[in-house]
Amino acid sequence: MMTNAGNKVRFGIIGCGNVTEIKSGPGLQKADGSELVAVMRRNGELAEDYARRHGVGRWYTDAQALIDDPEVDVVYIATPPGSHLAYTLAAAKAGKPVYVEKPMALNEVECEQMIQACREAQVPLYVAYYRRGLPRFLKVKELLEAGAIGEVRFVSTYQTQTSPQLRNGEVPWRLQPEQSGGGLFFDLASHTLDVLDFLFGPITEAKGIAVNQEGRFPGVEDTVTGTYRFESGVQGSGTWCFSAYAHEDRNEIVGSKGKLVFSTFGHEPIRLETADGVQIFPFEAPAHIQQPLIQTMVNELRGTGSCASTGDSAMRTSRVMDELTRGFYTQD
Structure with a gap:
């Protein structure tokens, strides 16, 4: 639990691309006890446009600036998997819970590093396998x-x-x-x-x-x-x-x-x-397909429930995908 039940959980998005337009961004705003307060995109015009259209108060072009924002409680990483590890490590170092898009990372090894970093920082790690909430x-x-x-x-x-x-x-x-x-x-x-x-x-x-x-x-x-x-x-x-x-x-x-x-x-x-x-x-x-899972995550962070999609469960999926494709990606 990171806040008491009377406070809203405030999210910041790194990488406000297409997946966040309908699937997740509005869900972060509409879930009970949740609020989207900041977004980041490397293109400043696109970041500002997203913030304006979605009624978000602050926007950044630098991910670390969003992570360091004292009003951001949880960092939502909505970039391609290739950058999930680096951003998760940065958020964990700042002592902030992480919600990361799926697949969790490029492979099982990176997933393990993400889990370890969040465990050492004593912050929860959630993954957007949102079908667990549908x-x-x-x-x-x-x-x-x-x-x-x-x-x-x-x-x-x-x-x-x-x-x-x-x-x-x-x-x-x-x-x-x-x-x-x-x-x-x-x-x-x-x-x-x-x-x-x-x-x-x-x-x-x-x-x-x-x-x-x-x-x-x-x-x-x-x-x-x-x-x-x-x-x-x-x-x-x-x-x-x-x-x-x-x-x-x-x-x-x-x-x-x-x-x-x-x-x-x-x-x-x-x-x-x-x-x-x-x-x-x-x-x-649902209108915003991630909202049911987001609600379970927010509930857990506020101490009133639990979320079924964690770093541990998502790592298992990455492990299976690695096994099923191992022959193709280990060819000489």
Whole structure:
């Protein structure tokens, strides 16, 4: 706990880019007991514009200046993963809790360094795997714990997307390993793997094959297949392809009495199939998709709740991604 229950938790954003426009920035302002007080972007005009449009009182072009702002209680790092480690170490050194975008860092080793720095500074470290706070995934967890499909046997994931496009003739940062950790697998599959950790606990064994089939972006994987086993004994498999003909997103959890079908990124209803028939559970997407998780983080910081997405849980996801792509990124 960092404040008493009567005070607002004041956030400062490092890197107020697209992810913060709707997904998170407004959520920091609208969550109960929360306030967004400062933003930083290297381009001063863009930083000032963001602050004006979002009603934020102060803006900076220097990250350390925001970290040192005495009115910033929590530092939200919304930059590409390549800078997460450095900014987290700086925030921890200043004695400030950290909320960092996903993936947590470029790899498991950097995650461990971030966790250690925050532990030594005695400040909490949260990661924006916001699906842990969304009602639809909480419902999946509730159905599993209630035995709706009996004993879980296995889970399978199938996700495809069309090939990404250049942006203004340049390769997007998500396809630059020095900034993202890898290809789109690291950016997108991380959400699914984190959800599975949330539902079943840690993955203790993982094996995968990662390849570049299309050749347009040769430095990164575009297709990954993998198998894994959870500490709970559940088996899992996944296929991700980011150079396919269409978008598809499906997770199936099969049990002794039925199965659950849901997507990671879509908002279509959860589907429960058993011998008794089919049940549908619809959910509306929140206006600001990170707000439910932000609320749990704010509650924990104010001493009235707990947040399910921490540095420790996020590091496990990075570890699994490293394992599934190890062969591709350790080629001679």
